[in-house]
Amino acid sequence: MRLLQKFLQKPLSSNVVTKSSGFSPIFFNQVFDDCGLSVGTKQVIEKYKVVAPLNDAVNTIANTVGDLPLVVINKETREISLEHEVLDLLRHPNNEDQPTKNDFMRDLTIWKILEGDSYVDATGDVSKPPLELFILKPQFMNIEVGKFGFAEKYTFDGTNSRTITFFKDFINNTITNIENNQSLLHIKNFQPSGSGNNITGMSEVLPLWFDVEQWEQASTHNLSLLRNGARPSGALKTDSTLTMQQRQDLKMFIDQSYQGASNSGRPLLLEQGLTWQEMSMSAKDMDFVKLKEQSKQSIFESLGVPIELKDGNSTFNNKAEAKLQFYEDTVLPTA
Numbered sequence: 001m002r003l004l005q006k007f008l009q010k011p012l013s014s015n016v017v018t019k020s021s022g023f024s025p026i027f028f029n030q031v032f033d034d035c036g037l038s039v040g041t042k043q044v045i046e047k048y049k050v051v052a053p054l055n056d057a058v059n060t061i062a063n064t065v066g067d068l069p070l071v072v073i074n075k076e077t078r079e080i081s082l083e084h085e086v087l088d089l090l091r092h093p094n095n096e097d098q099p100t101k102n103d104f105m106r107d108l109t110i111w112k113i114l115e116g117d118s119y120v121d122a123t124g125d126v127s128k129p130p131l132e133l134f135i136l137k138p139q140f141m142n143i144e145v146g147k148f149g150f151a152e153k154y155t156f157d158g159t160n161s162r163t164i165t166f167f168k169d170f171i172n173n174t175i176t177n178i179e180n181n182q183s184l185l186h187i188k189n190f191q192p193s194g195s196g197n198n199i200t201g202m203s204e205v206l207p208l209w210f211d212v213e214q215w216e217q218a219s220t221h222n223l224s225l226l227r228n229g230a231r232p233s234g235a236l237k238t239d240s241t242l243t244m245q246q247r248q249d250l251k252m253f254i255d256q257s258y259q260g261a262s263n264s265g266r267p268l269l270l271e272q273g274l275t276w277q278e279m280s281m282s283a284k285d286m287d288f289v290k291l292k293e294q295s296k297q298s299i300f301e302s303l304g305v306p307i308e309l310k311d312g313n314s315t316f317n318n319k320a321e322a323k324l325q326f327y328e329d330t331v332l333p334t335a
Contacts (some may be wrong), residue, residue: 065105065109065334066104089129137158222292
């Protein structure tokens with residue numbers, strides 16, 4: 001929030017570097033790790049869509065950050081004010097995707113957690129405070145690096161043919177597009193990977209990627225069991241050798257008539273020469289519910305969301321203490 005406040009209040013110089021000092025190939029914003037795990041931006045977004053604990057934890061943090069009241073404090077007198085041009089702008093950042101302060105702070109926080117980067121596009125005369133603020137989606141931002149390894153050119157290639165290029169001014173430490181009267185603020189996490197400068201931040205999802213994968217795989221496993229009547233049923237045996245066509249016909253018949261929850265318990269009609277061999281399922285085969293709970297707890301803990309806030313069996317005192325911990329350890333540092 002301090003970085004955003006400086007960005008909104010600081011007059012921006014028009015002395016901008018508009019020519020490259022030798023760009024390297026475009027660096028596409030992605031999440032990656034040097035330890036053999038390679039995770040792309042698209043994968044992180046897809047996990048956010050389908051992995052319920054990840055979605056829940058990220059949204060809990062982002063919505064809480066968005067709900068925080070904002071004030072302006074005078075550095076000299078330490079007086080608190082609820083009226084300021086910065087607060088007016090944040091109360092209504094733009095008329096499109098983030099019409100309220102809550103929407104703006106929520107989106108900024110979600111992208112910073114998922115991608116490790118948030119981009120704020122400020123419109124208006126670059127030498128004056130912004131007129132509007134927009135959150136740009138990181139997956140559409142391409143960064144070009146100069147010969148010294150620093151980011152020099154930011155190109156946002158979004159939907160509806162909206163393409164805008166920002167140039168880095170190293171003297172004034174600003175990123176602007178003078179022609180379109182737009183400025184860019186890049187907020188990023190620490191990035192341990194890579195051999196050069198930190199061009200983009202590291203996703204906060206990366207350290208818990210295996211827990212995210214485990215939860216999704218366990219859900220897929222449980223769904224497959226449900227579709228198969230919660231057990232691998234058994235095996236059909238015959239003394240004769242079936243042709244490929246007979247195998248396919250038999251498999252299709254079983255899929256249509258006996259698989260799925262709606263066919264659970266339906267008696268099996270066998271042709272002459274076919275026998276049914278019952279197969280039992282061990283307790284370990286059905287232990288994926290416990291695995292899902294463990295993965296869920298690990299996801300929440302890794303992102304700094306106490307599981308007590310989501311546990312219906314928690315007492316009032318436990319939830320009160322967990323909420324205090326959540327604000328102190330996660331929400332306020334994020335904001």
